[in-house]
Amino acid sequence: MGMPEQAQKSQQLVRQRSRFLLDRRYDAIFVFGVLFIVIGAAHVVFMLLAGDWDFWTDWKDRQWWPLMVPVMGLIVPSALQYIAWTLLRLPIGATLAAVCLVIGEWVNRFFNFHGWTDFPLNFVWPSTMVPTAILLDVILMWTNSWLLTTLFGASLWGLLFGVENMPLIAPFRIPVEYGGYVLSTADVQGFQYLRTTTPEYIRIVEQGNFRAFLQQFSTVTAVAAAVISFASYWFGQLIGRVLAVLPIGKFMKQT
């Protein structure tokens, strides 16, 4: 709680739109600083937790991809949403995290997987979670309730991951007759583009059956992802709380 004197002073400052203390230059530095930190943090957390499901098209299946990637991918957006909302009342934390993650992942795929190791980009592109992140932020802004945001936002996050990534994966689900077998195009990419440390047997995907033609992304997986996303959302909130109360909160109050 700020002292009355201090509160008065700060109120004055906002009214005056002071050019000294709260210059837009500081805003720019702040935003770019946050951008870098979030790109780094989101990328690292995501690589370690969702790794292969996001790296290769032949891992992007109907069962594990729409479960592992959104669940692991929600932690950083949730934490950032908490910080942005409680400290700044900005409903953009999740969107910022999702956008930063997409930037970080494309940089990683382009320079590392494509530039350095020479995989074609159509084999190693990242997933997107930007649309569901926007919905998560908008729901929080409307409801101003963590509980309702969990119930509606986090569940949409899990439910809609398959939908938001459907136009991306669709070309790679087209079947190919290969060596007398029916494979998906993604399987052929996995067969042909040599990964010396990722043999086929470590791939964790739905044990598909070629008669099971895709009608939609598995509803069961989407519901499971929605439910587990609750936990993931609260884990992120916990991290956000710790960060906001401890270093960032104190630091921001000092400046």
Added chain:
Amino acid sequence: MSIYKRFSLLGVLFILMSVLTAPIAEAHGENGLPGFLRLRTVTFFDVNFTPNQEQFKQGDEMTITGKLKILESWPTNVAEPKVAYISVDAPGPAVLVKERWVNGEFTPGSIFVEKGKVYDFKVKVTFRKEGRYHVHPSLLVEHAGPLIGPGHWVDVKASTTPFTNPITLINGKTVDLEKYGLGTVVGWHLIFFAIGAIWLVYWLVRPVLARMLLVEQGKFSELVSKRDKIAGAVIAVVVAMTLFGGYTYAKTAFPGGIPQQVYRFAPEDLKLNHFVTYKVESATYGPTTQTVVMKVLITNHGSDPVRVTQFSTAYIDFVNKALAKPDTEHVMTVSPDARITPGETKSVELTLQDEIWQKANLLPIEEAQISMAGLLFVQDDKGNRDFGTIAAPLKTDYQTILEVLKKKEEFIR
């Protein structure tokens, strides 16, 4: 410290963190076995590279054929071989694997394997990248890691035309797998990214840090106005419409998709006609001269006299010196090198003196227990060949070990 310095420091820290952790995250594949365990796990033999040449250009093909046996002497401290993947070892996607055949069957993925069985493989590769590199056949075993066969140097020259990888989809369209679908992926990423960016910019064009003071004062209505809530509704509708658009696009532009396919089977056993049995009488190793000497009792159950032709271990073939060609890399002496007649049991001494034992770290004497294992080949005059596993712990003279270790220590000093 100024706010600028603090943030740039944090930024640098996180970039460093992401750079440093990236290789860790990506190198989570399995590690190879140490050399001395390799002798007892898998033996590659009859490996051929066709065409057997070094000069290629992008788009050229090479076929690697050969056989491998998962030895009965597979060490107990390494996970039992159950699932394996036959592949090639090369600098990543420098080559494309176009075909893989195991025991005459086309093999889309991994296979179920068993100790003691022999697998006949054929892998056809296309050179995708220019450069000089080494290509090996390989067997990756679940929980045990990659076991690499003999290597072949290739020097791939750039082709004048850009490399393409055409493939015919089931709908009859032929596409280039080097870039198929990339436009779709990038296009949708850009659409979603743009909507996200609009939402961010909508908020970030206004003062950011100044909001903190208003938050402290609890002036929330000034921070999120009615107009903002309407903007939120608009962006949510835009998101919903875009998602529906993406869904419709996927359904109409790419109908008939299937999930990933996993075909895993146990290849049918090869028909092998065994007519010789082996029993190792003794095996010793002299570290100073890098010499392995094995005494083997060979019994010929066949109808024709046979002769010892070769001993293979890991990825190395030791050819009977008397049968070696001028370009044979590794040889062994066989004594007596006389034919073993039908019904006869003969004790034969094999002497394998070679630098490779220590150069490839196959027999490091510091290890608690070193063993020799591999396949011994015999052949009759009609050209019928047989082979079997021989395996035994290597006895070595304690005094010489001490001497070698001492020499090593001096060398390090």
